Amino acid sequence: MWDHLSVMTVKQLFTSYPYATDFFSSLPNLQQSEESSVAAYFAAIEEDTLQDLGIGRQELLDQFLSFMLQMEKLKEDKVKIESITIIGGRDKQGKVEDIELTIHAGEIVCIVGPTGSGKSRLLADIEWVAQHDTPTNRKILINGQLPDMRCRFSVEHKLVAQLSQNMNFIMDLSVEEFVSMHAESRMLENIEEVTSHIIAKANELAGEQFNPDTPVTSLSGGQSRALMIADTAYLSSSPIVLIDEIENAGIDRQNALRLLIDKQKIVLMATHDPILALMGDKRIVIKNGGISKVIETSEKERENLILLTQIDRKMLAIREVLRSGGRINEIPVELEEII
Amino acid sequence: MQLITVAGPPSAGKTSVMLKIIETLQEETLKVGVIKFDCLSTQDQILYQKKGIEAKIGLSGNLCPDHFFVSNVQDCLTWSQKNNLDMLITESAGLCNRCSPHIRDVMAVCVIDNLSGVNTPRKVGPMLKLADIVIITKGDIVSQAEREVFAFRVKQANPSAIIVHVNGITGQGAREVGQLFKGAQGVDSLTDYHLRFSMPAATCSYCLGQTRIGQNFQMGNVRKMDLS
Ligand SMILES: Nc1nc2c(ncn2[C@@H]2O[C@H](COP(=O)(O)OP(=O)(O)OP(=O)(O)O)[C@@H](O)[C@H]2O)c(=O)[nH]1
Ligand SMILES: Nc1ncnc2c1ncn2[C@@H]1O[C@H](COP(=O)(O)OP(=O)(O)OP(=O)(O)O)[C@@H](O)[C@H]1O
Ligand SMILES: [Mg+2]
Ligand SMILES: [Mg+2]
Ligand SMILES: [Zn+2]
Ligand SMILES: [Zn+2]
Numbered sequence: 235m236w237d238h239l240s241v242m243t244v245k246q247l248f249t250s251y252p253y254a255t256d257f258f259s260s261l262p263n264l265q266q267s268e269e270s271s272v273a274a275y276f277a278a279i280e281e282d283t284l285q286d287l288g289i290g291r292q293e294l295l296d297q298f299l300s301f302m303l304q305m306e307k308l309k310e311d312k313v314k315i316e317s318i319t320i321i322g323g324r325d326k327q328g329k330v331e332d333i334e335l336t337i338h339a340g341e342i343v344c345i346v347g348p349t350g351s352g353k354s355r356l357l358a359d360i361e362w363v364a365q366h367d368t369p370t371n372r373k374i375l376i377n378g379q380l381p382d383m384r385c386r387f388s389v390e391h392k393l394v395a396q397l398s399q400n401m402n403f404i405m406d407l408s409v410e411e412f413v414s415m416h417a418e419s420r421m422l423e424n425i426e427e428v429t430s431h432i433i434a435k436a437n438e439l440a441g442e443q444f445n446p447d448t449p450v451t452s453l454s455g456g457q458s459r460a461l462m463i464a465d466t467a468y469l470s471s472s473p474i475v476l477i478d479e480i481e482n483a484g485i486d487r488q489n490a491l492r493l494l495i496d497k498q499k500i501v502l503m504a505t506h507d508p509i510l511a512l513m514g515d516k517r518i519v520i521k522n523g524g525i526s527k528v529i530e531t532s533e534k535e536r537e538n539l540i541l542l543t544q545i546d547r548k549m550l551a552i553r554e555v556l557r558s559g560g561r562i563n564e565i566p567v568e569l570e571e572i573i
Numbered sequence: 574m575q576l577i578t579v580a581g582p583p584s585a586g587k588t589s590v591m592l593k594i595i596e597t598l599q600e601e602t603l604k605v606g607v608i609k610f611d612c613l614s615t616q617d618q619i620l621y622q623k624k625g626i627e628a629k630i631g632l633s634g635n636l637c638p639d640h641f642f643v644s645n646v647q648d649c650l651t652w653s654q655k656n657n658l659d660m661l662i663t664e665s666a667g668l669c670n671r672c673s674p675h676i677r678d679v680m681a682v683c684v685i686d687n688l689s690g691v692n693t694p695r696k697v698g699p700m701l702k703l704a705d706i707v708i709i710t711k712g713d714i715v716s717q718a719e720r721e722v723f724a725f726r727v728k729q730a731n732p733s734a735i736i737v738h739v740n741g742i743t744g745q746g747a748r749e750v751g752q753l754f755k756g757a758q759g760v761d762s763l764t765d766y767h768l769r770f771s772m773p774a775a776t777c778s779y780c781l782g783q784t785r786i787g788q789n790f791q792m793g794n795v796r797k798m799d800l801s
């Protein structure tokens with residue numbers, strides 16, 4: 235690779251490999267050196283500058299080559315994930331966990347169980363692609379096979395994206411800058427298009443609208459969550475999305491989940507909320523560190539989901555009355571029946 | 574005797590993460606000790622000792638902590654041999670951006686946190702750029718997108734490193750890094766080993782504790798800003 239790159243001018247390098255500018259951004263004298271060859275550029279960096287950068291000349295060259303190789307790799311297509319299979323191990327008492335469960339792309343699976351039962355451990359086993367080397371002794375297969383174990387430590391082939399409870403952004407950027415920065419890190423070419431699409435989708439999910447130039451740090455909880463979900467659906471490279479509850483406030487949860495499964499993600503969601511649990515195709519019940527059973531959402535449960543959603547909507551309406559300073563004198567009949 | 578050098582900016586989560594990692598190694602009955610290098614003070618040894626981990630501290634005072642580290646690391650190794658440790662981890666607060674404690678042929682780890690901002694990986698010196706493993710912490714406080722962008726930037730700064738996410742509070746990811754630690758090279762003596770990157774040759778008078786301001790007190794390697 236060096237033979238090929240070293241003879242290019244710096245300018246040619248940037249034209250052929252636009253991402254190379256990132257590597258050079260912390261290096262000096264770029265403007266003056268655009269016409270010199272890449273080899274000459276590196277040879278001309280002064281010792282003092284190298285000292286300031288905290289790196290030797292040979293190491294810098296090695297890093298440059300490594301950088302270019304790795305970035306090219308990011309563009310390679312990766313294996314499409316169609317399914318993951320969980321092969322049981324042992325529960326906390328050492329009892330055999332007798333299960334083989336396959337989850338397919340586009341499926342939503344909920345995980346239920348008491349505190350400390352092992353929900354997070356199951357999610358961690360999946361993320362680590364456990365091979366009998368975790369406390370549960372489980373084994374995970376990808377597309378029915380043993381995966382390339384390098385995926386454990388790969389930044390670009392990370393299996394699992396996590397939407398955690400936390401809803402804050404810390405970056406001091408506008409929504410648009412934020413999303414396009416993420417798109418850049420995915421080395422996409424149609425960044426503007428993707429960015430505006432994501433913002434539009436997030437606005438569909440959020441109760442109140444926001445603009446591309448709204449700072450991410452001033453989004454409301456619901457808006458942040460909507461943006462995180464839309465962003466994960468379109469920009470995360472990970473085929474599996476783990477969700478730790480989605481709060482009801484200010485976001486259309488059903489559509490949010492639909493967006494993820496439309497993008498052929500596998501969605502795993504730890505939840506105590508009956509509406510979310512019934513939105514799943516099945517739910518895994520964890521007890522004592524082991525999967526005690528897998529329940530498929532039944533027809534009856536799906537019917538009840540519709541009912542529960544209606545009740546939920548009523549509750550939301552009541553909350554809205556409260557929020558706008560009204561009195562709660564009238565309780566909808568359906569709710570009264572339950573009471 | 575396995576040796577691992579861990580460095581990272583102050584408060585990045587080095588101790589929290591090491592505690593979680595060592596816990597998983599202790600389950601496998603490995604005897605791990607830690608020596609913390611810092612400038613003026615640290616409570617870290619108490620945190621380690623509470624978990625039954627042999628721990629010592631080295632305070633460099635006015636010296637650059639990394640310079641101080643190199644002058645003492647062989648003694649640290651001898652100390653851990655005397656204590657029959659299987660593994661010695663050195664924790665350095667990366668206070669000097671130009672130095673790093675990383676040694677060739679000794680597993681080198683950098684801990685850096687998501688909160689430090691996406692431009693930080695570019696700015697951190699050899700302690701990040703020349704590490705074998707980069708541990709990213711505090712992923713729980715940022716969004717998935719921020720985590721992905723941050724990891725990407727770390728990868729740009731050190732393309733050949735193994736990059737892992739560990740939560741210093743819940744310990745998520747710690748067991749996995751523990752497995753990597755078990756692969757660290759063995760070291761009997763550091764004689765003839767080399768630092769991965771030379772530490773800046775000359776120091777200025779302020780490095781040595783000078784506090785007075787003015788031309789007369791500036792000695793050694795002094796560089797002036799161009800404000801014209
Ligand atoms: N939310 C969150 N907080 C963390 C995480 N890791 C560490 N912290 C917190 O960050 C603070 C600093 O952590 P330490 O482990 O003491 O950091 P350190 O790098 O050892 O600090 P020094 O040794 O003083 O340089 C503590 O309050 C930790 O609880 C994490 O993954 N998530
Ligand atoms: N099969 C198992 N064998 C041994 N240890 C296990 C097993 N399953 C889980 N554990 C351990 O039990 C502890 C609690 O599990 P975990 O954190 O996954 O619980 P949780 O269901 O996520 O709890 P919470 O609802 O509080 O988040 C962890 O230390 C985990 O490693
Ligand atoms: Mg949990
Ligand atoms: Mg510490
Ligand atoms: Zn120094
Ligand atoms: Zn100085």
